[in-house]
Amino acid sequence: MIIEIKYKKQICEIGKRVYEKGFVAANDGNISVRIDENEFLITPTGVSKGSMTTDMIIKVDGDGNVLEGEYKPTSEMKMHLLVYKERPDIHAIVHVHPPYATAFAIAGIPLDQAIMPESVVYLGTIPVADYGTPSTEEVPNAVKKHVHNHQGVLLENHGALTWGKDIDHAYYLMESLEFNAKINFLAKQLNGDRELSKQNVARLLELKKKMEIMGESPLGVDVPDGTHAMKREMATSLSEKDIDTIVERVTKSILDAFNS
Ligand SMILES: [Zn+2]
Incomplete structure (x- = not known):
């Protein structure tokens, strides 16, 4: 064969x-x-x-x-x-x-x-x-x-x-x-395994929302270089639960930083 x-x-x-x-x-x-x-x-x-x-x-x-x-x-x-x-x-x-x-x-x-x-x-x-x-x-x-x-x-x-x-x-x-x-x-x-900033978490959230609205077509969205590819990957290879886990984790680490 x-x-x-x-x-x-x-x-x-x-x-x-x-x-x-x-x-x-x-x-x-x-x-x-x-x-x-x-x-x-x-x-x-x-x-x-x-x-x-x-x-x-x-x-x-x-x-x-x-x-x-x-x-x-x-x-x-x-x-x-x-x-x-x-x-x-x-x-x-x-x-x-x-x-x-x-x-x-x-x-x-x-x-x-x-x-x-x-x-x-x-x-x-x-x-x-x-x-x-x-x-x-x-x-x-x-x-x-x-x-x-x-x-x-x-x-x-x-x-x-x-x-x-x-x-x-x-x-x-x-x-x-x-x-x-x-x-x-x-x-x-380097003691520098810092997680993503609040701004970038917001961007991830925004990408997630746009993905939901637009399905797999990332064109025409005003986002920085690299994020088109990233979003395509998200749409094809990342489960909804994965995105939620990442966003949840980052959000928590930022809230912890604010509260400490
Ligand atoms: Zn083995």
Whole structure:
């Protein structure tokens, strides 16, 4: 099947990218793609994601039965299948251990601070899913709590997981998640992880309102450079609940600042 070969190539390509970026060490990490409702391609266990070839990719069904392939699927397959089961709109998943995001996962700190509009708005808030012993049902159960309201999670004391409409989307969310964690970490070293100003919260609120009125068409709205793209991202990738969470958090931090 041509489409399956294409997906397998994409998985190898993303595997190389996450390895070269330092998002994984040795044989860590796993990537999967949905072929159709109940068939998936997934990476093998015990192989470096930086040097995979298409013949190593395994085809499985929604229960994790191997349909095709010589290799053994990743032991973290259950959390992939859980996401696909809960979210029929999701077509690809990336799981890696990027250093900054994993540090947040170890510290148990979610990425939900409104410190950078583009990043937070594109990514939404990233919660911490409770620790689960790898390969057990504990991991999918912990992810399940967050899968409908977010685009990814930090896996407590473990790493990060993102899901998207295709493999590029899932990968870019991961890149953005790690970038956000890195900036957040660096800002904390400067004691400057300040959240957005009151003015900017008002602007976010205004964008949200315009989005509601105008749907996905941001044209003709008098907003500064960059916010058009931001609004498009908000319209396509951010749930209503995400926006509410960000706005609520920022508003609270500002009110706290006023009251202190
Ligand atoms: Zn892992």
